[in-house]
Amino acid sequence: MNMEKSYDPKNIEQKLYSTWEENGYFESGIVEKDSYCIMLPPPNVTGSLHMGHAFQDTLMDALIRFNRMRGKDALWQCGTDHAGIATQIVVERQLTQKGIARQDIGRKAFLEEAWRWKAESGGTITEQLRRMGSSMDWSREKFTLDDELSNTVKQVFVSLYREGLIYRGKRLVNWDPVLKTAISDLEVVSEEEKGSLWHMCYEMEGTQEKIIVATTRPETMLGDTAIAVHPEDVRYKHLIGSSVKLPITNRLIPVIADDYVDQEFGSGCVKITPAHDFNDYLMGQRHNLPLINIFEDDATLNENVPEKYRGLDRFIARALIVKEMQSLGLLEKIDDHTLMVPRGDRTRTVIEPYLTDQWFVQVAELAKPAVEAVEQGDVKFVPENWSKTYFDWMNNIQDWCISRQLWWGHRIPAWYDEEGVIYVGTDEADAREHGGVPKSVALRQDEDVLDTWFSSALWPFSTLGWPEKTPEFKQHYPTDVLVTGFDIIFFWVARMIMMGLKFTGSVPFKEVYIHGLVRDAKGQKMSKSKGNILDPLDLIDGIDLSDLVNKRRAGVMKSGDANKIELETRSEFPKGIESFGTDALRFTFAIMATQGRDIRFELTRINGYKNFCNKVWNAARFVLSVVEQYKGQTAEKDLIIGVPEQWIRERFRASIAQVVKGFNEYRFDRSAQSLYEFVWDDYCDWYIEVSKVRLYREGTSQQVKDGICSVLIEMLEDLLKALHPIMPFITEEIWLKLRPILPARGESIMLEPYPAPERHDDAKAVEIFEWLKEFVLGIRRIRADYNIEPKKVISLSVFGNNEEQLGWLQQNEDVILTVGRVGNISLAKEPLIEAATSLVGELTLYIPFDGLIDKNAERIRLQKELEKAEKVARQTEKNLENQSFIEKAPAKVVEEMRARLENSASAIVKLQAQIVKL
């Protein structure tokens, strides 16, 4: 059996993945087994994998593999999203570089471009998902613009429309003047920015009186249709009902009273622009004010403003308005002011409230059952506190603007006749039939497409073939868990719950696991523009410094920033990034996936877990070589299973119980931690070391040797299986090498049953082995404290009259002799003086000075031990002297406390005596 001396993930991973995929191991069968199903949050089809994906995919894959091994019919439904805005921006940018605007080539040609781009780059992310080891069912891969999914979209749209839950109307919406499309509230991000508050003077009509209004957007004055004051404001009460002459346009507008106005802010007078502000719009409705739209769709000024301002950009117009007001002597003052500026999440441009015809979903009615589902626990958020966030949003939910003035997406299935009457249907024929429109009447389809999130909201059932009653839908819906980030609870999670309940009658998933954000080592959010992103593939394969620098510089806009980023990158990664392999990356994600906290990704951590991979690799290398050398033909029933064997089995049982619990509770950190400790501390540091002694020693019977070999193998296989959901590649690679010496097994570790936490009744063995560990540690501490050369063989004396422990000593003498580098062990009839001392259970072990140890040093060492014991004694005494402790604390705790005091007291006596003698 040949294994390289150290683990090298290169070459192994991709080969194994191809085998798995080719053999169909990822595919769910519709079989007589319980389903376990996860929906992959579909990544943008033309996107590429970032650390957030890698993290999320690791967790999902761990769950899927774990449940598959536990005998479930596991389906990880995968696919990609057409990502309307994001993809359209990319394609438009490509056209712009060729000097073409999308309007030049028209809708049809543009869509061909977009599909071409999808074909070209659509494989990137799916290939990267494969590199992560993701065991998703590729045979069922979907795309949101597939015919099947598009049909679902149309059906849902038509059905909601006919029920009156979708309507079209002229409303003030968030308008992105760069993309020239409406966007939803969620796609607007408000950011605090420094700006100004301009105080402008308006003259009253007919009197000389002036009033002052404060505004952050002077240019919108061209669309003002009122001035509002508070009805109780004594300063302005007398003006209510009179008119103001709006400067520049010289229109007359009324002064109105509305208690929305805050008397304390600014001057207490508010200019009202109903067509360009959400509050003003509402106020306009209350007071029947006219709406004057002053913008074109690109936010240049339109024909409703004085001629000199027409065609100007809004910000240029702003400056000119301020200048003109100033020259008219109507600019009172300018204050610095920080305000929340609404920006588009894709374009970062300032969003305009803009009056247009759009399609909306009336959400309140859908939200109600979706809230109840979470209240009743049909959907559970993990961690639980996210349900509060969900409730807060759902209880204040606004109608959802679902139309986008884009081309890439699901075209709205609505048609208009000459008079603009709307006919909705799954296709034109259906719309005609439903609306009773004869063939002779020409219909034209709505130009707009649906918000990408509309189709995403249907993902859990559209991918399973709904509305057809497919076997997949029956088997896998509702799905088990949705794994996602908090940032799309509103965008996606809430909407899936609403749509799922509305159309399938049940929730789309039973649990929602919300994970944290992956940040850089300094705790900063990773972003291209900050130049601090790490590419998961670079962590897997490694990257040299110059490539890394170039990659990071490329994401940055300003060249000054790029230089700064280059410097930072060079100091943080002086040698670039070495190759860590997928398993190390995945293990890092898993062990850092605690709940309710973001994770900081540090190279030191992943490096540590790469070492862990190597540790597993070498343990396996050891087991395989040792088995080859020492294993005989002992029959199963004749194997001698010793104390260490019983102990390691019990340790595994306890560990695997923790691991299973961790997976069930989405505490991947605990599962991973528990596995790490078992493999390294228990299996490698103790069991393997102790096994060596007994295998290498002459005179060990073949039954014992075969017992050891069989448990070495058994534990190795079990730990590989236990680790497999987190580290799929290395575990498979080793398991395949191990398989020839295992009883009949299947083709792949991923199809093997997950180890179960079976009961072993090995309490005694555990007690003995833990005692043995203490004994060895006692020797090691003395050796280390006195710098006794590791090669130096020492003698040992033991004093004590605990027959049981003396028996353990005798039974395990060989282990102590070898692991402790001890030449011989003798029993002392009385305490020794000229020796270093260590207390182990009821026994005292002595290492005679023999010139190795200085008497004074030993006295100091014992003094320290004594202080420790005294501290414990004081603490426990304090408790036990307290009457109310004895009365009120549980008996078990009191008992423990007594035992602890007894132990420390006996240690104190022994240590004091020894110190005195010295």
Place this chain on the structure above:
RNA sequence: GGGUGCUUAGCUCAGUUGGUAGAGCAUCGCCCUUACAAGGCGAGGGUCGCAGGUUCAAAUCCUGCAGCACCCACCA
């Protein structure tokens, strides 16, 4: 203006119904011992953000405060 999370060793973080404060990395010794130097063996290091309260007992429960981060919200 509301809301959520965080504050524990030098760093990054665990700490599950309250019952002797833990890990990894880093640091300091000693070892290239035939699975692994990507390793082994050992050591040092913490008034658990601050102030109160509940309790026999508080890192853990309650209240208040401070700092940091994030989310939501129409103050011109």
